[in-house]
Amino acid sequence: MTSEQEIRAIIQQHQDAIRSKNVDRIMALYDPEAVLFDVKPPFQITGAAAYRRTWEECLPYFPEPNSFGFETRDLAISVSGDMAFAHWLFRFTGDPDHPAMKQWMRITSVARRRNGAWKVVHEHLSVPFDRETGKAVLTLKV
Amino acid sequence: MTSEQEIRAIIQQHQDAIRSKNVDRIMALYDPEAVLFDVKPPFQITGAAAYRRTWEECLPYFPEPNSFGFETRDLAISVSGDMAFAHWLFRFTGDPDHPAMKQWMRITSVARRRNGAWKVVHEHLSVPFDRETGKAVLTLKV
Numbered sequence: 001m002t003s004e005q006e007i008r009a010i011i012q013q014h015q016d017a018i019r020s021k022n023v024d025r026i027m028a029l030y031d032p033e034a035v036l037f038d039v040k041p042p043f044q045i046t047g048a049a050a051y052r053r054t055w056e057e058c059l060p061y062f063p064e065p066n067s068f069g070f071e072t073r074d075l076a077i078s079v080s081g082d083m084a085f086a087h088w089l090f091r092f093t094g095d096p097d098h099p100a101m102k103q104w105m106r107i108t109s110v111a112r113r114r115n116g117a118w119k120v121v122h123e124h125l126s127v128p129f130d131r132e133t134g135k136a137v138l139t140l141k142v
Numbered sequence: 143m144t145s146e147q148e149i150r151a152i153i154q155q156h157q158d159a160i161r162s163k164n165v166d167r168i169m170a171l172y173d174p175e176a177v178l179f180d181v182k183p184p185f186q187i188t189g190a191a192a193y194r195r196t197w198e199e200c201l202p203y204f205p206e207p208n209s210f211g212f213e214t215r216d217l218a219i220s221v222s223g224d225m226a227f228a229h230w231l232f233r234f235t236g237d238p239d240h241p242a243m244k245q246w247m248r249i250t251s252v253a254r255r256r257n258g259a260w261k262v263v264h265e266h267l268s269v270p271f272d273r274e275t276g277k278a279v280l281t282l283k284v
Contacts, residue, residue, distance in 0.1 A: 126268030
């Protein structure tokens with residue numbers, strides 16, 4: 001596999017781990033020192049152990065394991081040596097009435113390769129916000 | 143200069159260009175094909191030409207040139223070959239009553255070196271939002 005194919009495989013593993021609601025499988029993809037900018041407060045989460053608690057808190061609000069999927073748009077991957085970054089837009093798919101299925105998000109993910117294994121060292125997840133209303137914008141059509 | 147020092151210098155140039163409200167100097171730091179996730183809609187801006195229009199629209203709302211500055215926290219820079227990424231938190235400083243001075247933001251920036259020159263190829267700028275209220279969170283103390 002090329003490095004780009006390896007990064008694609010990791011993104012797929014990440015989505016599969018979330019779909020199965022398996023925190024161990026999700027966190028296996030992160031570097032212990034990863035710094036995360038999540039879609040919800042706080043501004044910054046330092047370290048995979050703290051990010052694990054975020055996942056443990058939010059996964060119960062997701063639908064049943066493997067009853068939902070991902071719609072991904074505009075994925076771009078770029079690699080240089082032992083660093084790779086990717087960005088894309090996504091939303092969860094499945095039950096259209098579930099609150100988690102209604103919003104698009106943007107993600108930037110950076111991975112480093114150490115001892116032959118890629119690990120996510122930084123992830124930035126967000127939606128834009130409307131300065132007039134102070135509200136988050138959750139749909140692409142704005 | 144090491145590559146990390148070069149990236150630090152570019153971040154400084156970027157802040158200086160914004161402080162001087164000089165769109166040409168800001169945009170000189172971006173790759174023409176850069177993809178931007180800005181703090182306000184739309185979700186995604188493709189290409190420096192489109193991003194230039196965003197700056198042209200928003201700079202008039204900033205205070206007078208060089209009457210404001212930046213407070214930066216938790217800057218981390220990582221380089222591999224011809225790719226570098228950095229992330230940090232910042233807010234504008236100056237007149238504390240100006241709306242632009244009241245909020246913190248998070249930024250992830252990725253640069254590629256081509257023909258010896260680093261250019262920003264991706265930038266992701268955001269604030270988190272509170273799912274209960276749907277509102278953007280603009281202060282660090284949440």
